[in-house]
Amino acid sequence: MPKITMREAISQALMEEMDRDPTVFIMGEEVGVWGGTYAVTKGFYDKYGAMRVKDTPIAENAIIGGAIGAAMVGQRPVAELMTINFGFSAMDYIVNQAPKLHYMFGGQFTLPLVIRAVGGGGRQLGATHSQTPDAVFAHFPGLKVVSPGTPEDAKGLLKSAIRSNDPILFIEHATMYQVRGEVPEGEYTIPIGKSKVQRAGKDVTIVTYCKGLELSMKATEELSKEGIEVEVVDLRTLRPLDMEPVLESFKKTNRAVVVEEGWKSYGVGSEIVSRIYEEAFDYVDAPIIRVAQKEVPLPYNRTLEQAALPQVADITAAVKEVLK
Amino acid sequence: MKKEQQLDLYYQMVLIRRLEERGAELYQQGKIGGFMHLYIGQEAVSTGLIAAREARDRVITAYRDHGVALNCGVSANEVIAELLGKTTGMSKGKGGSMHMADTSKNLWGGHAIVGGHLPIAAGLAIGDQYAGNDNVTICMFGEGATNIGYFHEALNIAKTWNLRVLWVCENNQYGMGTTVERASAVTDIRQKAEGYGMKNGQVDGMDVMKVYDAAQDALEFVRKNSQPFLLEIDTYRFRGHSMGDPERYRKQEEVKKWQENDPIGIFNKQLLEKKVATKKVLDEIEARVEEEIAKAVEFAEASPEPAMEELYTDIYAD
Numbered sequence: 001m002p003k004i005t006m007r008e009a010i011s012q013a014l015m016e017e018m019d020r021d022p023t024v025f026i027m028g029e030e031v032g033v034w035g036g037t038y039a040v041t042k043g044f045y046d047k048y049g050a051m052r053v054k055d056t057p058i059a060e061n062a063i064i065g066g067a068i069g070a071a072m073v074g075q076r077p078v079a080e081l082m083t084i085n086f087g088f089s090a091m092d093y094i095v096n097q098a099p100k101l102h103y104m105f106g107g108q109f110t111l112p113l114v115i116r117a118v119g120g121g122g123r124q125l126g127a128t129h130s131q132t133p134d135a136v137f138a139h140f141p142g143l144k145v146v147s148p149g150t151p152e153d154a155k156g157l158l159k160s161a162i163r164s165n166d167p168i169l170f171i172e173h174a175t176m177y178q179v180r181g182e183v184p185e186g187e188y189t190i191p192i193g194k195s196k197v198q199r200a201g202k203d204v205t206i207v208t209y210c211k212g213l214e215l216s217m218k219a220t221e222e223l224s225k226e227g228i229e230v231e232v233v234d235l236r237t238l239r240p241l242d243m244e245p246v247l248e249s250f251k252k253t254n255r256a257v258v259v260e261e262g263w264k265s266y267g268v269g270s271e272i273v274s275r276i277y278e279e280a281f282d283y284v285d286a287p288i289i290r291v292a293q294k295e296v297p298l299p300y301n302r303t304l305e306q307a308a309l310p311q312v313a314d315i316t317a318a319v320k321e322v323l324k
Numbered sequence: 325m326k327k328e329q330q331l332d333l334y335y336q337m338v339l340i341r342r343l344e345e346r347g348a349e350l351y352q353q354g355k356i357g358g359f360m361h362l363y364i365g366q367e368a369v370s371t372g373l374i375a376a377r378e379a380r381d382r383v384i385t386a387y388r389d390h391g392v393a394l395n396c397g398v399s400a401n402e403v404i405a406e407l408l409g410k411t412t413g414m415s416k417g418k419g420g421s422m423h424m425a426d427t428s429k430n431l432w433g434g435h436a437i438v439g440g441h442l443p444i445a446a447g448l449a450i451g452d453q454y455a456g457n458d459n460v461t462i463c464m465f466g467e468g469a470t471n472i473g474y475f476h477e478a479l480n481i482a483k484t485w486n487l488r489v490l491w492v493c494e495n496n497q498y499g500m501g502t503t504v505e506r507a508s509a510v511t512d513i514r515q516k517a518e519g520y521g522m523k524n525g526q527v528d529g530m531d532v533m534k535v536y537d538a539a540q541d542a543l544e545f546v547r548k549n550s551q552p553f554l555l556e557i558d559t560y561r562f563r564g565h566s567m568g569d570p571e572r573y574r575k576q577e578e579v580k581k582w583q584e585n586d587p588i589g590i591f592n593k594q595l596l597e598k599k600v601a602t603k604k605v606l607d608e609i610e611a612r613v614e615e616e617i618a619k620a621v622e623f624a625e626a627s628p629e630p631a632m633e634e635l636y637t638d639i640y641a642d
Contacts, residue, residue, distance in 0.1 A: 023454075025454060027450075051454065054485075056481070057477075057480060057481060057484065059477040059480065059481060061443045061473060061474050061477045061478075062443050062446060062477040062478060062480070062481040064443075065440070065442070065443025065444050065446065065447055065474070065477075065478070066443055066444075066446050066447035066450050066481060067447060067450075068443075068444050068447050069443070069444040069445060069446060069447015069448040069449070069450060069451060070447045070448070070450045070451035070454065071447075071451075072432060072444070072447070072448060072451070073382075073448055073451035073452065073455075074451065074455075075450075075451045075454050075455070077450075092437060092440055092474075093440075093443070096437065096440075097437070097440060097444070101433075102638055102639075102640070102641055103418060103638045103639055104415065104418055104419050104423050105414075105415045105418075105419055105423065105425045105427075105433060105434075106413075106414065106415035106416035106417075106418050106419065106638060107416075107637070107638035107641070108414070108415065108425060108426070108427045109427050109432075110641040111641075141639055142639055142640070144640070164641075164642050165641035165642050166640045166641050166642050240640075
């Protein structure tokens with residue numbers, strides 16, 4: 001299998017779907033002439049032209065609201081938020097319009113809309129540009145929230161998202177575009193709403209996704225050297241949440257750590273832990289630990305920023321803690 | 325305009341008025357829940373406007389939408405059923421008063437976040453532009469919506485991208501209870517289009533034929549030039565903002581003065597004076613509407629409540 005970067009995986013997914021379906025188009029800030037601020041759509045403008053690769057004004061309401069309207073009448077827009085933090089400017093559309101319209105109008109039309117958003121901290125961008133607010137968006141029924149952690153999943157999930165008839169927020173991590181991984185050759189898709197065991201193990205279950213997967217896999221290597229075999233379940237989709245592989249793994253290991261980059265309070269981990277306690281309480285051998293971001297706005301200073309973000313060492317420590 | 329069509333417009337205006345008068349009663353009886361905003365006094369606006377559209381032109385509006393739905397060709401049965409939250413409503417009783425849509429009539433809602441539907445309207449036009457047709461999106465909103473950011477983002481992108489949108493500002497003088505002067509830096513709303521280099525116009529919204537003519541010209545301009553246009557239509561709502569409005573912000577004399585310009589009364593007089601119709605013909609239309617509304621209420625009341633499974637239906641399409 002060829003090894004490619006996350007950037008290439010996402011770019012390939014977009015290009016393959018644009019080639020396959022003429023109703024697919026891209027709109028966002030600097031997606032065209034510039035080639036995308038993360039170079040994901042480099043070369044697209046020359047290949048597909050201004051009608052299919054739309055450079056928008058810096059106007060998030062017009063971008064997401066406009067994409068919603070175009071989706072309502074049967075196009076398949078892929079709208080890009082340069083950063084998920086700019087999504088707050090279009091919050092009405094992401095959480096109060098897109099997830100509601102199909103239901104509220106009795107299913108009269110669908111919303112085949114993908115919102116690609118770049119999230120995550122670790123690049124010294126300061127508090128307003130570094131957030132991982134995935135749980136906020138996952139709170140709303142009617143929206144699907146996908147956030148891949150490997151190039152293989154990114155490509156397969158994005159292709160499924162573009163083909164889906166539902167509004168989907170597709171969250172990518174700003175520090176992961178250079179992450180390399182194997183992807184299958186040729187055409188493939190990965191279903192939305194399916195968690196996946198990324199590493200088999202017997203001692204502890206780590207539940208995570210996106211950046212948390214990258215960190216967790218590093219942690220498992222270190223732990224393995226000490227004879228601790230961790231099973232890693234990657235959520236991949238936050239809503240609809242697939243708990244089956246999580247519960248299956250937990251019933252085997254009876255111990256779990258949940259790893260996410262967002263804040264701990266009211267976060268993804270809070271949901272996962274509650275669900276394990278609700279659905280597998282009899283299997284709990286130790287309190288489940290959440291590894292997450294410190295409860296502060298992310299500072300600019302590199303040392304402080306890294307201190308606030310979850311690290312590999314936090315994960316290894318948490319795994320050892322649940323094994324005590 | 326042909327005689328039959330003029331009489332049809334009169335029928336539509338009376339239909340809106342009677343349906344909403346009946347709606348107000350049903351609301352008082354507790355049969356309609358939530359917020360309900362009546363269009364009474366503004367009937368000439370959407371009646372004249374929508375009469376000028378082609379069937380392929382899309383309509384999207386705010387929450388004062390019962391009249392717009394009727395003008396688009398939705399039946400009184402379905403509108404009242406939706407108000408009563410019944411399965412026979414256009415949205416199976418899940419949308420209610422503020423969310424009237426019927427895509428088979430090219431009506432795309434019924435949107436209740438002030439100004440929120442304006443970027444969506446631009447999006448409908450983006451979709452049509454992408455498809456390569458010359459459909460026009462008619463987007464209606466109150467003057468209160470021109471003070472929120474959505475309006476400006478939507479107008480800017482519509483002009484920049486040459487979108488076929490007819491922006492229709494229904495200036496009914498009040499955003500809830502706040503007058504235009506107290507909320508907007510300019511009171512001549514059409515001036516806001518100038519800031520975007522957008523052609524614009526203004527018309528008296530109490531005269532349905534004037535609205536029709538202005539809408540026809542505006543639609544032709546938009547279609548032919550692939551350019552947006554902003555049409556300000558001056559009007560007045562005779563009832564409160566919504567059903568629970570104590571109306572402390574205006575004097576009854578002001579309401580009475582506008583009521584002397586009742587759009588239905590004006591049109592009635594025009595039809596008689598121009599000998600388009602006799603009093604008998606207009607009376608027959610009134611009687612026909614009364615009967616239609618009575619039957620629609622009967623239909624809606626007899627319609628079933630949604631089944632419990634509906635709670636979990638249509639959250640996702642896939």
